[in-house]
Amino acid sequence: MNGPTAFIRGYVKITIRGERCEQFVNLAASKHVEIWDMRHLPGQGIRMKILLSDFFRIRPLLRQTSCRVHVEARYGLPFALHKMSRRKAFIAGFFLFFIGLYLLSNLVWKIDVQGNVNVTEDEIRKAASAEGIYVFQWSFRLKNQEELSRQLTHRLPGVSWVGVEKRGANITIHVAESTKPEAKQLMNPRHLVAKADAVVTEIFTEQGRAKVRKNTRVKKGTILISGIVGSDQNPQAVVAKGKVKGLVWHEYxxxxxxxQRERTYTGAFEKRNYLITGNRALQVSGYGKVPYEKYEIITERSDAQVGPYKLPVGWMTEKLMEVHEIERxxxxxxxxxxxxxxxxxxxxxxxxxxxxxxxxxxxxxxxxxxxxxxxxxxxxxxxxxxxxxxxxx
Structure with a gap:
């Protein structure tokens, strides 16, 4: 039952204690009281979750079985609304939030720069600011994207093209820099030598003169492919090129x-829900102390969208998974x-x-x-x- 329906209707976690706890559970089932996450406690007790509406129906069953009930935690929309009703300033702010949401969605909240290598991001942002692209600028005051692209390309030397993409409250500036021929790397003459004691298994010489053969045992520093070519009377130094494989011995x-210790999930979990606005989160459910000694938190977030536009508001759910350490x-x-x-x-x-x-x-x-x-x-x-x-x- 633990799901959206239970959250909307409200539910509580309770502990039943007494000598006739099992009889109480049977009577509750016969009265169609929905029970889930039921666990037996040490001694004479049972912990369970039930709907808020069913909580008021179990009082006759408690008297009939001489059991006692203790409410450990409250969950769901009714309790959240009850807490909010005592905070008039929050309620006023809640309505003002939706009023201001439309205005805020028409502001530029974030500017990203992509594709630049030689041109610094600071230079691109300064040029964009001169064209009216900056954080907290009204979207309707921006020029059309083709005009912005043309003006930014003109302002930035060394750039062949600039694209401006707007998605909701975010603007991405794509930069394509002018290509320059790469300077050819100057390489000094060199040998290729062994970097460890080994037995050569494969050698391929592209340039230079091979000094070893397959199955040759070599020591660290032995020349494998020499960069000295030509005759003894007329030697010439070149850049030795090639590949050499060998068998090397390693000791660990x-x-x-x-x-061995392993962590496993027990299957039990609790949920916390948050309303996200910008970088702030307002908890709306899952109040109370975490009932698990050891647990892991799995977070899921979804942002609100209006068509292709992403809004600076969203919903976040934290799932607190109980974990148990097993030794074997x-x-x-x-x-x-x-x-x-x-x-x-x-x-x-x-x-x-x-x-x-x-x-x-x-x-x-x-x-x-x-x-x-x-x-x-x-x-x-x-x-x-x-x-x-x-x-x-």
Missing amino acids: QVSVPLL NITEEDARKIAIEHAKSDALAKNGPGAQIRDENILHQEVKNGKVYLNIHFEVEQWIAEELPIIHQ
């Missing part, structure tokens, strides 16, 4: 606890598998795209202080070349 020390013991074998997977993921992430694990070996494994400790050796095939500038003597 990983620990995994045998006691895993076997030493499961902990070993988890440790290996973590080490593999780290090895692949750290050694760049194209890295592949060719072999693995567990060097040492022990259980100490409730954890499994592993020393793992990986053989990873990865790119091993890095640049080394050629310094002329």
Whole structure:
């Protein structure tokens, strides 16, 4: 029953205590009293939610079963209206809000700039302000979008086109800058050397002279592709280009606890609703203390729109999900598998795209202080070349 209908009609969370709580529930069901979220409490008690109209119907049932009732929380529109009725200034403001909503929707609230790289956003905003585009400007005072686009393009040097897009209270300025030929990057002569001890598995030379072959064992700093070409009598330094792959050995020390903790949802939740105006939120339902010891909040927001226009007002719902921590013991074998997977993921992430694990070996494994400790050796095939500038003597 917990939904829009219950919110409109109003409902309460109550606790029933007494020796005949189950009989009370059966009698309430026979009288068609709607009950949901019912839970048994330690001792002789039951917590439940019922509609506000049904709350006044259960008094004869309480007397008949000698049970006591305690109201823990109140929810819904009737209670919200009752609270608002005691705040005359709020009611007046509520009506003034809708009166002013139309006026506010005709103001410019936000200006975004997109597409600029070399032209600064400050320069674009100054040019836009000179053409009447600024925050809190009346929308009907703006020039048409074609005129604005033409004037802004004229005002901004280095820009080939400017587009102005208006959506509700937001304006987006799209900038297309004039293209310039990219300056060719100057590259000094260089070698390609090994960045780690490895065994070469693949080598492709685009420019320069290969100094190693497949299956060659190399040390860190060994020249793989030389940037010196030509004869000994007439050597020439060039930019060595190419790709080299090799098998590299990595060693990892990983620990995994045998006691794992997991967080799960129990299925119970509470809701809070807010009316959003600008950057402010007014709570309209879900008052009271959160009944859960541990919970997570999931927020959903929806903004009001009139056709394609977005208004500076909306509705936000917070869902407070009760969570429960579960502890479970895993076997030493499961902990070993988890440790290996973590080490593999780290090895692949750290050694760049194209890295592949060719072999693995567990060097040492022990259980100490409730954890499994592993020393793992990986053989990873990865790119091993890095640049080394050629310094002329």
